[in-house]
Amino acid sequence: MADIKTFHLPDLGEGLPDATIVEWHVKEGDTVKLDAPLVSMETAKAVVDVPSPYTGKVTRLHGAAGDIIETGAALADFEPDPNAKQRAEAEPTGHHHAPPKKAAPAPAPAPAAASADREDEGTVVGAMVSGNTVHVEQAADVGGVKAVPAVRALAKKLKVDLTRVRPSGAGGVVTLQDVKQAAADGSAPLGAAPARAVPESAGRHLAPQLPEPGPAPSRTAVSLAGKPVRTAPPSQTASGQPEQLKGVRRNMARVMAEAHANVVPTTLVDDADLHAWIGKQDITARLVRAIVAACKAVPALNAWFDGKNLTRTLHPHVDIGIAVDTDDGLFVPALRNADMLDGAGVRAAIKRLRTQVEDRSIPSTELSGYTISLSNFGMFAGRYATPVVVPPTVAIIGAGKLSHDVVAVIGGIEVHRRMPISLTFDHRAATGGEAARFLKALLDDMALPN
Numbered sequence: 363m364a365d366i367k368t369f370h371l372p373d374l375g376e377g378l379p380d381a382t383i384v385e386w387h388v389k390e391g392d393t394v395k396l397d398a399p400l401v402s403m404e405t406a407k408a409v410v411d412v413p414s415p416y417t418g419k420v421t422r423l424h425g426a427a428g429d430i431i432e433t434g435a436a437l438a439d440f441e442p443d444p445n446a447k448q449r450a451e452a453e454p455t456g457h458h459h460a461p462p463k464k465a466a467p468a469p470a471p472a473p474a475a476a477s478a479d480r481e482d483e484g485t486v487v488g489a490m491v492s493g494n495t496v497h498v499e500q501a502a503d504v505g506g507v508k509a510v511p512a513v514r515a516l517a518k519k520l521k522v523d524l525t526r527v528r529p530s531g532a533g534g535v536v537t538l539q540d541v542k543q544a545a546a547d548g549s550a551p552l553g554a555a556p557a558r559a560v561p562e563s564a565g566r567h568l569a570p571q572l573p574e575p576g577p578a579p580s581r582t583a584v585s586l587a588g589k590p591v592r593t594a595p596p597s598q599t600a601s602g603q604p605e606q607l608k609g610v611r612r613n614m615a616r617v618m619a620e621a622h623a624n625v626v627p628t629t630l631v632d633d634a635d636l637h638a639w640i641g642k643q644d645i646t647a648r649l650v651r652a653i654v655a656a657c658k659a660v661p662a663l664n665a666w667f668d669g670k671n672l673t674r675t676l677h678p679h680v681d682i683g684i685a686v687d688t689d690d691g692l693f694v695p696a697l698r699n700a701d702m703l704d705g706a707g708v709r710a711a712i713k714r715l716r717t718q719v720e721d722r723s724i725p726s727t728e729l730s731g732y733t734i735s736l737s738n739f740g741m742f743a744g745r746y747a748t749p750v751v752v753p754p755t756v757a758i759i760g761a762g763k764l765s766h767d768v769v770a771v772i773g774g775i776e777v778h779r780r781m782p783i784s785l786t787f788d789h790r791a792a793t794g795g796e797a798a799r800f801l802k803a804l805l806d807d808m809a810l811p812n
Contacts, residue, residue: 364441369415371437374405379616380432381405382608383425384510385538392420396449400438402538403431404510406613406691408722412437417446427531428510430608509536510608515690517541519721526550610691621752624669628794629786630801631746634808635769637778643812645781646712646738647705649761652807653736654680654701659803660796664733666754667791674756674791683732683755684712686719693719694752696732740764745782756791759804760784781808 374381381403388394388401400414422439425431442448507524509517513536517524520541527544529536544550607615634652657664657680666675680701683694695715697703703711718724735758737749745762752758762782769778785801 365444366421367416367418367440367442368436369438369440370434371403371431372412373433374403374410374412378405378433378613380430380612381410382510383427383429383431384409384513385427386423388414388420388423390420390423393418393443394420394440396447404609405726406610408724408726414440416440416442416448418442427535427537430606507536508534513538513541515722518689520545521552523550523552610688610693612691614691617752618750621750624753625751626789627748627751627786628789628797629748629784630794630797631782631784632801632805633767633780634783634805635778635780636764636808637769637776637780638809638811639779640811644705644709645761645764647708648808649736649738649759650682650697650700650703650708651705652804653682653734653759655807656800656804657701657734660800662792662796663757663785663787663800665756665791666733667756667788668754669790675754677733680734681732683735683752683758684715685735685737685749686716688719693724693729694732694735695719695724695728696730734758736761740781746784748784748786751786751788753788757785757787757797757800760786783808 371381382405384402384404386401387399394400394414394417396415396417397413399411401412403410403412419441420438421441424436424438431437507527508529508531509524514524516522516538517527517536522541522544524536524541527536527540527550530540531537661676662674664677664680666677668674679699682697682700684697686693686695695718697708697711697715700708715724715728718728733755735749735752735755737747737758738761739747739749740761740763743763745765747760747762749758749760760783762784764779764781766777767780769776769780783801783804785797785804787797
């Protein structure tokens with residue numbers, strides 16, 4: 363009887379509880395060599411290529427594209443070749459991040475309403491954080507195209523119109539290889555033709571057997587009797603379908619819930635007066651500089667807090683978690699040594715981090731370990747906020763939408779350009795006085811001419 367070995371999904375080095383199968387590079391019955399590409403897995407932070415742990419025959423794959431595999435659960439079965447060199451049982455299998463995708467397009471343009479008053483790229487927040495169970499999950503159907511987020515991200519980067527790509531995956535699912543092929547032969551350039559029709563049977567085997575939603579009712583402002591329509595009764599059937607969270611968005615849900623349960627948040631708000639600014643300035647660089655100044659003035663906010671042991675760690679350096687909003691969910695890469703960077707250095711570092719986030723090549727080590735956070739949501743909308751403090755950090759700064767406000771001054775009134783600032787902190791780790799002094803130091807630095 364053949365000796366069958368089961369390969370279990372290893373910890374991909376990020377302390378995450380699960381990962382989603384993006385694409386198998388082998389099929390059952392194939393012969394594979396040691397360290398040859400086995401499967402691409404999407405974690406909450408990146409698409410990771412997992413190599414084969416054996417040389418031999420693949421006898422079983424424990425899941426299909428779109429399935430979520432928990433860390434430690436069975437991933438594939440092998441019949442090792444007894445005549446080939448194998449890795450020692452205790453030796454780590456290893457894995458590596460997929461190579462960065464080429465030709466990353468420019469980030470999506472900011473809303474027009476924000477562009478006139480906001481020159482920086484902006485960020486938005488939070489932060490990121492392990493059974494033998496396989497959850498079967500359907501590929502998301504958007505606009506009649508079934509694909510996993512990583513495939514959509516690749517199509518976006520390669521400027522491929524997913525609606526024109528011929529799917530080769532089971533049930534009409536578009537695969538990574540489909541997108542790569544379309545990009546290579548130019549058969550589906552973005553914005554060229556109307557969406558293709560999707561076969562009626564596409565994706566049925568992946569989709570849960572949910573009741574088919576009925577046709578959307580005809581809706582008008584008045585009833586058939588010519589009277590204003592009433593609010594729909596609670597018993598009315600919803601027309602949408604539940605969507606399983608996965609990858610980045612799945613992890614975001616976990617992190618935010620954990621933060622909500624373990625932090626005692628308190629928020630202070632005020633406005634930074636930018637009236638004295640000389641010329642056009644890099645807003646994000648000024649925010650970073652102001653945060654550094656405030657951290658030096660009040661180190662209690664540039665700290666980690668251990669709620670179980672009731673200890674805090676004050677940091678001599680400033681690493682700022684910069685929240686980056688993407689279609690797949692929230693990333694918070696760390697702007698390291700912000701206290702050592704000038705404006706140009708801050709801009710160069712943020713550009714690098716955004717590029718790595720967009721092409722999903724950012725190392726997991728760059729998504730943790732920051733000492734304080736910044737959520738620069740104002741480029742979109744909103745003035746004040748209560749952004750989430752993610753343990754072990756103690757504080758997060760929210761920067762709102764710039765405005766021109768009427769300000770009372772000695773001798774009359776003036777119109778000043780101002781930026782709403784919100785400071786949310788864990789009240790277990792810092793006092794209100796410390797938070798207020800931190801905020802004042804930040805506002806004072808923002809008010810400087812340059």
